Amino acid sequence: MENIFDIWSSRIPKYSSEFSDKLFQLMTKKGGGSEKSRVDLGKHFTNNYELYMYAFFLGLYRNENIAIPSGQKKVDFSHHIQYWGSKGNRLYRKDFTKLQDFMFMALVAKTDVDFIALDKGEISEKEVVKDLINTMESFTNGGLTLIQEKIEDNPNFFLQPTAFLDFITENHE
Numbered sequence: 001m002e003n004i005f006d007i008w009s010s011r012i013p014k015y016s017s018e019f020s021d022k023l024f025q026l027m028t029k030k031g032g033g034s035e036k037s038r039v040d041l042g043k044h045f046t047n048n049y050e051l052y053m054y055a056f057f058l059g060l061y062r063n064e065n066i067a068i069p070s071g072q073k074k075v076d077f078s079h080h081i082q083y084w085g086s087k088g089n090r091l092y093r094k095d096f097t098k099l100q101d102f103m104f105m106a107l108v109a110k111t112d113v114d115f116i117a118l119d120k121g122e123i124s125e126k127e128v129v130k131d132l133i134n135t136m137e138s139f140t141n142g143g144l145t146l147i148q149e150k151i152e153d154n155p156n157f158f159l160q161p162t163a164f165l166d167f168i169t170e171n172h173e
Contacts, residue, residue: 002125004125004128004129004132005104006082007125007126007129008081008104008107008129008132008133009080009081009082009100009104010080010081010082011080011081011129011133012076012077012078012079012080012081013052013076013081013133013136013137013140014068014074014075014076014137015052015055015068015074015075015076015137015140015141015144016068016069016072016073016074016075016141016144017072017073017074017075018072019144019148020075022148022151023051023144023147023148023151024048024051024077026151027044027045027051027147027158028044028045028046028047028048028050028051044158044164047079048077048079049077049079049084049085052077052140053084053085053099053103054143054164054168055139055140055141055142055143055144055146055147056103056136056139056140056143057103057106057143057168058142058143058146058147058167058168059138059139059140059141059142059143059144059146060106060110060139060143061168061169062142062143062146064139064142064143064145064146065110065135065138065139065142066138066141066142066145067134067137067138067141068137068138068141074137081100081103082100084097084099084100085097085098085099085100103136104132107132107135107136108132110135110139111131111132111134111135112131113128113131113132146167147167150167
């Protein structure tokens with residue numbers, strides 16, 4: 001049996017293309033190449049996957065699990081999960097790959113997986129990972145939707161120093 005975490009982390013999750021211009025270009029640094037060569041222009045996230053991770057946890061904490069509609073185009077930013085948060089050769093950057101573990105644990109807890117059937121060989125590891133990725137994309141879509149709604153309601157909300165922390169910890173029960 002293959003390691004489910006390794007299969008999952010080798011994937012590149014997708015998000016709705018409607019958020020490409022609305023959020024990813026608005027909130028992440030523009031341009032490719034090294035971080036130092038990118039244009040900041042008041043961006044909140046250095047890499048697209050950082051916004052993706054934040055949106056995932058926001059959707060998870062708020063229980064906003066919204067599947068991307070079947071007719072809607074999905075896009076990705078060509079970066080495998082296993083590299084998210086890695087320091088690489090950049091001395092000025094801190095490693096935060098541990099978030100991959102937390103995301104995976106949350107996905108296992110929130111995805112309806114029959115691990116007995118998996119152990120018996122009735123379903124494959126790839127089928128389980130597909131379900132985990134669907135759950136991940138749904139929570140991320142929910143989080144991106146919440147961010148978009150907040151920006152529409154108050155365009156300056158995320159300009160406050162603790163806005164992202166405040167937004168994810170707000171009580172919405």
